[in-house]
Amino acid sequence: MTVNGVFIGAMILLLFSAMLTLIRLLAGPTIPDRAVALDSMTTTTAGAMVLYGVITRQAVFIDVALVYAVLSYIATLYIARYLVKKRVGIAERPEGEAS
Amino acid sequence: MNFEELFWAIQVLVGIGLLTSAIAAIRFKNLVSAVIAMAVFSLILSLEFYVLQAPDVAIAEAGVGAGLTTAMYLLAIKNTTDEEVIE
Numbered sequence: 001m002t003v004n005g006v007f008i009g010a011m012i013l014l015l016f017s018a019m020l021t022l023i024r025l026l027a028g029p030t031i032p033d034r035a036v037a038l039d040s041m042t043t044t045t046a047g048a049m050v051l052y053g054v055i056t057r058q059a060v061f062i063d064v065a066l067v068y069a070v071l072s073y074i075a076t077l078y079i080a081r082y083l084v085k086k087r088v089g090i091a092e093r094p095e096g097e098a099s
Numbered sequence: 100m101n102f103e104e105l106f107w108a109i110q111v112l113v114g115i116g117l118l119t120s121a122i123a124a125i126r127f128k129n130l131v132s133a134v135i136a137m138a139v140f141s142l143i144l145s146l147e148f149y150v151l152q153a154p155d156v157a158i159a160e161a162g163v164g165a166g167l168t169t170a171m172y173l174l175a176i177k178n179t180t181d182e183e184v185i186e
Contacts, residue, residue: 008102011105012108015109019115022116026123031129034135034136037135038138038139041139042142045142048146049146052149052150056102060154063158064149064161067161068165071165072165078169078173079131079134079173082131083131085177
């Protein structure tokens, strides 16, 4: 098995875990589940982007992964600030209140 | 597995993910869930541009989709109500 084959196998595993995270995003009952699924999926896809840039040997592709990691951090920060302000996903909540 | 098979496998996975996240963004009743599904749609679309050898378009799509659109939609939802009104 060559080095390129190892990289391709790791990238297949990363894409498979991204698909599993997509299932959690579809089935997650509460909003914090979906926010965590979005954050995990962006991190996994940034890693897959770096591996794709390594496989194709083009250094420009690494910059896209860097930019996407920073911007997804900003998006997750906005969603978390909204959830804290609206008190969504806090543990002790009155019964019967819809999420 | 060589590189061509990896390319087509990524294409199939990206197509399935685009369709699923788009349908989810339409069908979700909670607006914040719909915004999160749309962020995932933007992520997979950026991955598609990336795989099709256009990294500058992928950077633009990532900036608009992940940063700008999510923040603006959340600011708009914060100033209105959370749930979708069904008559």
